[in-house]
Amino acid sequence: MPESSPSNRxxxxxxxxGTAALxxxxxxxxxxxxxxxxxxxxxxxxxxxxxxxxxLGIRLLWQDDYAERDHFAGPxxxxxxxxxxxxxxxxxxxxxxQALLVHYANYLxxxxxxxxxxxxxxxxxxxxxxxxxxxxxxIRFRGRVSELLLRRLIRMASR
Numbered sequence: 001m002p003e004s005s006p007s008n009r010x011x012x013x014x015x016x017x018g019t020a021a022l023x024x025x026x027x028x029x030x031x032x033x034x035x036x037x038x039x040x041x042x043x044x045x046x047x048x049x050x051x052x053x054x055x056l057g058i059r060l061l062w063q064d065d066y067a068e069r070d071h072f073a074g075p076x077x078x079x080x081x082x083x084x085x086x087x088x089x090x091x092x093x094x095x096x097x098q099a100l101l102v103h104y105a106n107y108l109x110x111x112x113x114x115x116x117x118x119x120x121x122x123x124x125x126x127x128x129x130x131x132x133x134x135x136x137x138x139i140r141f142r143g144r145v146s147e148l149l150l151r152r153l154i155r156m157a158s159r
Contacts, residue, residue: 011060011061013057014057015057021053078107078108080108083101083112084112084133084134085113086114086130086133087114088117088130096145097141098111107154
């Protein structure tokens with residue numbers, strides 16, 4: 001049974017209670033059923049608070065679903081034969097891609113970084129799409145590298 005973190009419990013509670021409070025604010029008949037005078041005097045403030053409450057609940061649920069988990073099937077170790085990152089200097093997306101690949105280095109072979117600005121053919125091939133990540137000879141990412149898709153590739157390669 002999966003371990004229950006505080007966000008596992010708090011996210012749904014915030015989302016449900018926030019949605020209920022939003023309905024109370026939105027439906028006039030329900031709003032008038034609330035007897036508290038301070039509630040009626042500060043409806044805009046309550047609206048902002050309720051939306052923040054809901055957003056926090058969604059954030060906690062999202063974080064719980066997509067937070068980094070290192071429970072790939074099988075032992076730690078490279079799942080592929082080669083990984084090539086085509087990039088160039090002064091490219092923020094390239095820096096992000098490289099940091100992401102370094103983060104998953106336990107599951108990847110050493111990443112070979114190729115600067116496309118040193119070769120005209122590489123610049124023609126990849127110049128508009130960098131960074132480009134090639135895994136085992138197949139281009140898997142162009143532009144932004146999706147962490148979720150990278151994890152899926154690693155997970156699938158372990159089977």
